[in-house]
Amino acid sequence: MLRSISVFLAALFSLGGCTPSDPTPRDLRVRIDSISRRVEDLRGEKFRNPVQGRYLHRSDLLRIYDSVSFEEPDPADSAWDRMLWTLGFVDSLGALDGAADSVDQASIQAFYSRGVLWVLDEVRDSGTELDVTIAHELTHALQDQRWDLAKMYREHRGLDGRLSLQYLLEGEARLVETMYSRHLTDSLKILCLFPQLPLESFRDTLRNSDGLDPEMVTLPTYHPYEQGARALAVRRSQGGWARVDDWFRVVPPTSCFLHPDSFCQMHQAVDPSALAISPKGWRLL
Numbered sequence: 001m002l003r004s005i006s007v008f009l010a011a012l013f014s015l016g017g018c019t020p021s022d023p024t025p026r027d028l029r030v031r032i033d034s035i036s037r038r039v040e041d042l043r044g045e046k047f048r049n050p051v052q053g054r055y056l057h058r059s060d061l062l063r064i065y066d067s068v069s070f071e072e073p074d075p076a077d078s079a080w081d082r083m084l085w086t087l088g089f090v091d092s093l094g095a096l097d098g099a100a101d102s103v104d105q106a107s108i109q110a111f112y113s114r115g116v117l118w119v120l121d122e123v124r125d126s127g128t129e130l131d132v133t134i135a136h137e138l139t140h141a142l143q144d145q146r147w148d149l150a151k152m153y154r155e156h157r158g159l160d161g162r163l164s165l166q167y168l169l170e171g172e173a174r175l176v177e178t179m180y181s182r183h184l185t186d187s188l189k190i191l192c193l194f195p196q197l198p199l200e201s202f203r204d205t206l207r208n209s210d211g212l213d214p215e216m217v218t219l220p221t222y223h224p225y226e227q228g229a230r231a232l233a234v235r236r237s238q239g240g241w242a243r244v245d246d247w248f249r250v251v252p253p254t255s256c257f258l259h260p261d262s263f264c265q266m267h268q269a270v271d272p273s274a275l276a277i278s279p280k281g282w283r284l285l
Contacts, residue, residue: 028053028124032117032138035131035180039138042179044241048145051112051138055121061108068113112137112144128181136177143169147248160254163224167257168247171228175236178229187237194230196261224257231260 024032032053040046056064109126110119110133117137123130143149149169156165175190184190235243247256256264 022050022052024053025055028055028117028119031131031134035134036138038180039135039142039176042176042185043139043142045142045146047142049115051115051117051141053117053119055124056118057121061120064118065111065113068116068118109133110137112140115141115144117141132177132181135180136173139173139176140169143172143248152251156251161251164251164254164257166224167228167231167254168251169228170224171230171232171257172244174225174229175232187233191230191233191237194226194233196230197226228257231257234260 032051036047108120109123109130110117117134152165156162178193179185179190182193232244235247250266252264252266
């Protein structure tokens with residue numbers, strides 16, 4: 001994946017071969033089992049159930065992606081989508097499926113949903129890069145089995161709730177993926193890989209590579225991966241994975257991810273009175 005412009009994804013562990021109840025291709029079964037054991041070791045958690053695997057052709061990507069994704073309707077989602085389109089975000093997975101610069105579709109190698117790891121057939125023989133992507137997606141599978149991603153989506157609505165969830169889910173997957181690819185477990189060494197970066201650095205990176213613009217697009221698309229990983233790396237350095245688990249039990253506001261070195265105020269009282277009278281054409285979400 002773009003390193004995953006997808007929507008919160010992952011996979012799992014099993015030792016046996018292919019059975020009638022598990023139509024996972026044999027080579028993919030072996031790959032999933034091998035990588036999932038390393039993910040278990042890195043995360044310090046065991047998979048509860050085997051994650052199945054499937055290959056798919058890129059021409060089937062949108063159809064399958066839409067059929068297995070789970071969405072919880074939230075006015076904040078449509079408001080966010082409209083803002084991204086207004087700012088120039090290219091392709092919300094399918095809306096521009098014929099566009100050459102479709103960032104989402106062109107970059108996806110694998111994604112996880114509902115107990116299944118989907119891998120693009122065209123990259124099935126790829127090496128390290130695909131393994132790292134699978135490790136990322138397997139982390140999402142572990143999240144799903146431990147915390148129930150569908151339930152988390154239902155319980156976290158609104159712009160801040162959904163974006164906080166993005167920082168948490170993608171941040172952990174990025175953190176484990178990095179530990180996997182760098183063969184690292186030392187908290188301080190890992191933390192050094194995720195320095196505190198201003199949003200401008202993401203804007204400039206995209207601009208220099210002729211990528212998405214303007215910078216607001218980087219907030220939901222790129223920032224949760226790197227900054228989310230940094231915030232969770234900070235917590236892990238302070239108290240191990242148990243500290244990270246606390247945030248899965250009670251997801252904090254986005255301020256805790258944006259300022260992970262500061263005191264995290266879990267519940268901030270916001271006075272909405274200033275929004276009581278909205279300008280014409282605006283409505284309160």
